[in-house]
Amino acid sequence: MTATAANPTIVNAPAIVPASSLGASIRVEQLTCAIGAELQNVNLGAASRDAVMVAEIKSLLLQHKVLFFRDQDMTRAEHVAFARHFGDLEDHPVAGSDPENPGLVRIYKDPDSPIQRYENAWHTDATWREKPPMGCVLRCVECPPVGGDLIWANMVLAYEKLPEDIKTRIAGLRARHSIEASFGAAMPIEKRLALKAQFPDAEHPVVRTHPETGEKILFVNSFATHFTNFHTPENVRYGQDYAPGGAQLLQYLMSQAQIPEYQVRWRWKPNSVAMWDNRSTQHYSVIDYPPSHHKLERAGIMGDATF
16 A cells, blocks of 8 residues: 555555454444444544555445444544545535535535435435546534434445346446436426536446456446346347336346345434445435434545446
8 A cells, every 4th residue: 555645545455454453543343244334443533634544444444335433523624635535526516515625515404405305215426427436425514313314235235146147137238327317307497408418427337346346236226217238139029128128127226225134224413424435335315304404514535437
């Protein structure tokens, strides 16, 4: 692993760090058999200035796919600085950003927030981009006394557990992902078409290979609209095979995130932080708290092209 002052990003981090090598610096508590771990004895504000600790955290992220931290009273600048160790940060075309900290998106939700329509669906962030985010660091500023949990699903495990005939059937398939059909759906037609012109529909493999671990990932979610290469002689005899057949297969694949054995559920408290690998997970924000407010701040980390 190497890092420089000019480029603090850690490269070639191992997929798993043995617990013995962590010493007393980080305590790891696995939360489920499938996904997620809470890290204790970690100060993310200090970690934003510590490349060695960042390397340990990155290795644990690749292993557990979602990491959780409590009592992180860090500044917005520290939040952004920590996330930038993992890559450049992105803005969101719909959610507002902090003007003093580019890349820090404010997800401030009240009972009338339109963004709620997209948070309470199983999704991988921004797969409507040609290069979806690598990951995300999300901090709770304010939350309801009860409710507003966030759930993640391990999409590596979801792929591994698919029947072998389904794996064979979806090998090589690609799917279209759309911001127009999700965030743009409630916009007037002019704004919707302008949004699509800014972010044309992206196409990704249905089974993605993780660029660091080599794991196979089931990579379709609620932003996916249809398969782009399903209509072949091998798959389609008649029209019924094409339209209902492709749509039903896509819905079946998208439903895999709903299986509880693949999931971890996190209860927010102020100054709690969740960090996840956006390439290998999906998540679902439970909107069960109106009329309360929920304020989260998100640093989304840019990713690479899918393959």
